[in-house]
Amino acid sequence: MQIWAHRGASSRQPENTIAAFSAAMAAGVDGVEFDVQLSSDGVPVVIHDEKVDRTHAGTGWVAGQTVAQLQELPSLLKKKPDPLTTRIPTLAEVLDLLAAGDQLINIELKNSVKAYKTLESKVLAMVAERRLADRVVLSSFNHYSLQRLREKGWTGELAAVHDGMLREPWRYFRELDVQAVHPPRHVLMVPGFITRAHRAGFAVRVWTVNKAAQRQRCARLGVDGIFTDVMKPGPNW
Numbered sequence: 001m002q003i004w005a006h007r008g009a010s011s012r013q014p015e016n017t018i019a020a021f022s023a024a025m026a027a028g029v030d031g032v033e034f035d036v037q038l039s040s041d042g043v044p045v046v047i048h049d050e051k052v053d054r055t056h057a058g059t060g061w062v063a064g065q066t067v068a069q070l071q072e073l074p075s076l077l078k079k080k081p082d083p084l085t086t087r088i089p090t091l092a093e094v095l096d097l098l099a100a101g102d103q104l105i106n107i108e109l110k111n112s113v114k115a116y117k118t119l120e121s122k123v124l125a126m127v128a129e130r131r132l133a134d135r136v137v138l139s140s141f142n143h144y145s146l147q148r149l150r151e152k153g154w155t156g157e158l159a160a161v162h163d164g165m166l167r168e169p170w171r172y173f174r175e176l177d178v179q180a181v182h183p184p185r186h187v188l189m190v191p192g193f194i195t196r197a198h199r200a201g202f203a204v205r206v207w208t209v210n211k212a213a214q215r216q217r218c219a220r221l222g223v224d225g226i227f228t229d230v231m232k233p234g235p236n237w
Protein backbone atom coordinates (compact mmCIF):
# COMPACT_ATOMS: atom_id res chain seq x y z
CA MET A 1 0.00 0.00 0.00
CA GLN A 2 1.44 3.34 -1.04
CA ILE A 3 1.88 6.19 1.44
CA TRP A 4 1.13 9.64 0.03
CA ALA A 5 2.07 12.77 1.95
CA HIS A 6 -1.14 14.82 2.21
CA ARG A 7 -0.20 18.43 1.40
CA GLY A 8 3.35 17.35 2.15
CA ALA A 9 4.49 16.28 5.61
CA SER A 10 1.78 18.50 7.05
CA SER A 11 1.97 17.20 10.62
CA ARG A 12 5.58 18.40 10.80
CA GLN A 13 5.68 21.49 8.58
CA PRO A 14 3.09 23.99 7.34
CA GLU A 15 0.93 22.29 4.73
CA ASN A 16 1.50 22.81 1.01
CA THR A 17 4.88 24.49 1.48
CA ILE A 18 8.39 23.78 0.31
CA ALA A 19 9.26 22.85 3.90
CA ALA A 20 6.46 20.26 3.98
CA PHE A 21 7.40 18.76 0.63
CA SER A 22 11.08 18.59 1.52
CA ALA A 23 10.21 16.80 4.78
CA ALA A 24 8.01 14.33 2.90
CA MET A 25 10.80 13.54 0.44
CA ALA A 26 13.24 13.04 3.30
CA ALA A 27 10.79 10.65 4.96
CA GLY A 28 10.81 8.44 1.86
CA VAL A 29 7.11 8.47 1.07
CA ASP A 30 5.81 6.93 -2.15
CA GLY A 31 3.97 10.02 -3.29
CA VAL A 32 3.27 13.66 -2.51
CA GLU A 33 -0.16 15.28 -2.84
CA PHE A 34 -0.91 19.00 -3.10
CA ASP A 35 -3.47 21.51 -4.35
CA VAL A 36 -3.15 24.13 -7.07
CA GLN A 37 -5.08 27.33 -7.84
CA LEU A 38 -4.40 30.53 -9.78
CA SER A 39 -3.34 33.94 -8.49
CA SER A 40 -5.03 37.04 -9.89
CA ASP A 41 -2.20 37.41 -12.42
CA GLY A 42 -2.64 33.83 -13.61
CA VAL A 43 0.23 32.06 -11.86
CA PRO A 44 -0.44 28.52 -10.56
CA VAL A 45 0.13 28.53 -6.79
CA VAL A 46 0.03 25.69 -4.28
CA ILE A 47 -2.54 26.20 -1.51
CA HIS A 48 -5.58 24.25 -0.36
CA ASP A 49 -8.17 26.81 0.74
CA GLU A 50 -9.69 29.26 -1.69
CA LYS A 51 -8.95 31.98 0.89
CA VAL A 52 -5.60 32.55 2.59
CA ASP A 53 -6.99 33.31 6.07
CA ARG A 54 -6.47 29.89 7.73
CA THR A 55 -2.88 29.22 6.68
CA HIS A 56 -1.22 32.59 6.13
CA ALA A 57 -1.17 36.04 7.70
CA GLY A 58 -3.55 37.69 5.29
CA THR A 59 -7.15 37.70 4.23
CA GLY A 60 -9.20 37.22 1.09
CA TRP A 61 -9.35 35.05 -1.97
CA VAL A 62 -6.29 33.48 -3.54
CA ALA A 63 -7.78 34.49 -6.89
CA GLY A 64 -7.95 38.11 -5.77
CA GLN A 65 -4.22 38.55 -5.12
CA THR A 66 -1.13 38.55 -7.30
CA VAL A 67 1.55 35.93 -6.83
CA ALA A 68 3.84 38.62 -5.36
CA GLN A 69 1.19 39.56 -2.80
CA LEU A 70 0.53 35.93 -1.90
CA GLN A 71 4.22 35.19 -1.40
CA GLU A 72 4.59 38.09 1.03
CA LEU A 73 2.21 36.42 3.51
CA PRO A 74 3.93 34.62 6.41
CA SER A 75 2.66 31.23 7.47
CA LEU A 76 0.34 31.06 10.47
CA LEU A 77 1.05 27.36 10.97
CA LYS A 78 4.46 27.74 12.61
CA LYS A 79 5.61 30.17 15.31
CA LYS A 80 8.84 31.21 13.62
CA PRO A 81 8.44 30.24 9.98
CA ASP A 82 11.23 30.42 7.45
CA PRO A 83 9.82 33.01 5.05
CA LEU A 84 11.22 31.25 1.99
CA THR A 85 10.21 27.66 2.73
CA THR A 86 6.81 28.27 4.38
CA ARG A 87 5.37 30.94 2.10
CA ILE A 88 2.80 30.03 -0.55
CA PRO A 89 4.86 28.39 -3.30
CA THR A 90 4.24 28.47 -7.01
CA LEU A 91 3.54 25.23 -8.84
CA ALA A 92 6.81 25.73 -10.72
CA GLU A 93 8.77 25.84 -7.45
CA VAL A 94 7.11 22.68 -6.14
CA LEU A 95 7.58 20.71 -9.35
CA ASP A 96 11.22 21.77 -9.58
CA LEU A 97 11.78 20.49 -6.05
CA LEU A 98 9.96 17.19 -6.60
CA ALA A 99 11.61 16.60 -9.97
CA ALA A 100 14.86 15.95 -8.12
CA GLY A 101 13.30 13.03 -6.22
CA ASP A 102 11.49 9.88 -7.27
CA GLN A 103 8.13 10.32 -5.56
CA LEU A 104 4.85 10.12 -7.41
CA ILE A 105 3.07 13.47 -7.62
CA ASN A 106 -0.66 14.05 -7.14
CA ILE A 107 -1.72 17.49 -8.32
CA GLU A 108 -5.26 18.27 -7.20
CA LEU A 109 -6.86 21.05 -9.21
CA LYS A 110 -8.88 23.21 -6.78
CA ASN A 111 -11.45 24.62 -9.16
CA SER A 112 -14.79 23.72 -7.65
CA VAL A 113 -15.37 27.18 -6.14
CA LYS A 114 -13.46 29.40 -8.58
CA ALA A 115 -13.57 28.50 -12.28
CA TYR A 116 -9.89 29.22 -13.09
CA LYS A 117 -10.48 28.84 -16.83
CA THR A 118 -6.80 28.42 -17.76
CA LEU A 119 -5.79 26.19 -14.85
CA GLU A 120 -5.83 22.90 -16.78
CA SER A 121 -3.72 24.26 -19.62
CA LYS A 122 -1.13 25.78 -17.30
CA VAL A 123 -0.79 22.66 -15.17
CA LEU A 124 -0.37 20.48 -18.25
CA ALA A 125 2.25 22.81 -19.69
CA MET A 126 4.31 22.83 -16.49
CA VAL A 127 4.21 19.05 -16.16
CA ALA A 128 5.22 18.65 -19.82
CA GLU A 129 8.07 21.15 -19.53
CA ARG A 130 9.61 19.07 -16.75
CA ARG A 131 8.84 15.71 -18.39
CA LEU A 132 7.04 14.49 -15.30
CA ALA A 133 3.95 12.98 -16.92
CA ASP A 134 4.88 9.42 -15.99
CA ARG A 135 5.06 10.39 -12.29
CA VAL A 136 1.99 12.62 -12.13
CA VAL A 137 -1.63 11.92 -11.18
CA LEU A 138 -4.06 14.74 -11.89
CA SER A 139 -7.14 14.82 -9.67
CA SER A 140 -10.08 17.05 -8.83
CA PHE A 141 -13.46 17.21 -7.15
CA ASN A 142 -14.50 19.04 -10.33
CA HIS A 143 -15.11 16.24 -12.78
CA TYR A 144 -15.75 18.67 -15.62
CA SER A 145 -12.13 19.68 -15.12
CA LEU A 146 -11.01 16.06 -15.47
CA GLN A 147 -12.89 15.89 -18.76
CA ARG A 148 -11.19 19.07 -19.97
CA LEU A 149 -7.78 17.63 -19.12
CA ARG A 150 -8.50 14.68 -21.43
CA GLU A 151 -9.77 16.99 -24.15
CA LYS A 152 -6.55 18.99 -23.87
CA GLY A 153 -4.49 15.88 -24.54
CA TRP A 154 -3.58 14.47 -21.13
CA THR A 155 -2.96 10.75 -21.55
CA GLY A 156 -1.64 10.12 -18.05
CA GLU A 157 -3.50 9.07 -14.94
CA LEU A 158 -6.64 10.88 -13.81
CA ALA A 159 -8.28 10.41 -10.42
CA ALA A 160 -11.80 11.40 -9.42
CA VAL A 161 -11.92 12.86 -5.92
CA HIS A 162 -15.32 12.59 -4.25
CA ASP A 163 -16.83 13.12 -0.84
CA GLY A 164 -19.98 11.07 -0.54
CA MET A 165 -21.50 7.63 -0.35
CA LEU A 166 -21.95 7.00 -4.06
CA ARG A 167 -23.84 3.82 -4.90
CA GLU A 168 -22.23 1.62 -7.59
CA PRO A 169 -20.40 4.53 -9.29
CA TRP A 170 -18.28 2.37 -11.59
CA ARG A 171 -20.16 3.07 -14.84
CA TYR A 172 -19.85 6.80 -14.24
CA PHE A 173 -16.13 6.55 -13.51
CA ARG A 174 -15.59 4.53 -16.72
CA GLU A 175 -17.38 7.21 -18.76
CA LEU A 176 -15.25 9.83 -17.04
CA ASP A 177 -12.13 7.94 -18.23
CA VAL A 178 -10.31 7.95 -14.90
CA GLN A 179 -7.93 5.30 -13.64
CA ALA A 180 -8.32 5.93 -9.91
CA VAL A 181 -10.82 7.12 -7.34
CA HIS A 182 -9.90 9.15 -4.24
CA PRO A 183 -12.74 8.72 -1.74
CA PRO A 184 -12.98 9.79 1.91
CA ARG A 185 -12.17 7.27 4.59
CA HIS A 186 -15.81 6.61 5.47
CA VAL A 187 -16.39 4.69 2.21
CA LEU A 188 -14.67 1.80 3.95
CA MET A 189 -18.00 1.28 5.75
CA VAL A 190 -19.48 0.12 2.43
CA PRO A 191 -19.10 -3.67 2.22
CA GLY A 192 -16.98 -4.72 -0.75
CA PHE A 193 -16.27 -1.19 -1.99
CA ILE A 194 -12.55 -1.77 -2.54
CA THR A 195 -13.06 -5.21 -4.11
CA ARG A 196 -15.67 -3.89 -6.55
CA ALA A 197 -13.53 -0.89 -7.43
CA HIS A 198 -10.64 -3.19 -8.27
CA ARG A 199 -12.85 -5.49 -10.33
CA ALA A 200 -13.96 -2.43 -12.30
CA GLY A 201 -10.31 -1.53 -12.92
CA PHE A 202 -9.81 1.40 -10.57
CA ALA A 203 -7.08 2.05 -8.05
CA VAL A 204 -8.40 3.37 -4.73
CA ARG A 205 -6.51 5.91 -2.62
CA VAL A 206 -8.24 6.98 0.57
CA TRP A 207 -8.06 10.29 2.46
CA THR A 208 -7.18 11.24 5.17
CA VAL A 209 -5.64 8.40 7.21
CA ASN A 210 -3.67 9.52 10.26
CA LYS A 211 -4.17 6.78 12.85
CA ALA A 212 -2.52 3.38 13.02
CA ALA A 213 -5.83 1.51 13.26
CA GLN A 214 -7.16 3.31 10.20
CA ARG A 215 -4.03 2.56 8.25
CA GLN A 216 -4.10 -1.11 9.23
CA ARG A 217 -7.73 -1.42 8.18
CA CYS A 218 -6.94 0.13 4.81
CA ALA A 219 -4.14 -2.39 4.33
CA ARG A 220 -6.42 -5.32 5.25
CA LEU A 221 -9.06 -4.18 2.78
CA GLY A 222 -6.57 -3.87 -0.06
CA VAL A 223 -6.57 -0.09 -0.45
CA ASP A 224 -3.93 0.92 -3.02
CA GLY A 225 -2.80 4.06 -1.24
CA ILE A 226 -3.56 6.41 1.62
CA PHE A 227 -3.16 10.15 1.95
CA THR A 228 -1.74 10.97 5.37
CA ASP A 229 -0.43 13.94 7.30
CA VAL A 230 1.72 11.69 9.51
CA MET A 231 5.24 11.00 8.29
CA LYS A 232 6.75 9.41 11.41
CA PRO A 233 4.15 7.00 12.76
CA GLY A 234 4.50 5.09 16.01
CA PRO A 235 5.61 1.48 16.45
CA ASN A 236 2.14 0.08 15.75
CA TRP A 237 1.77 1.98 12.48
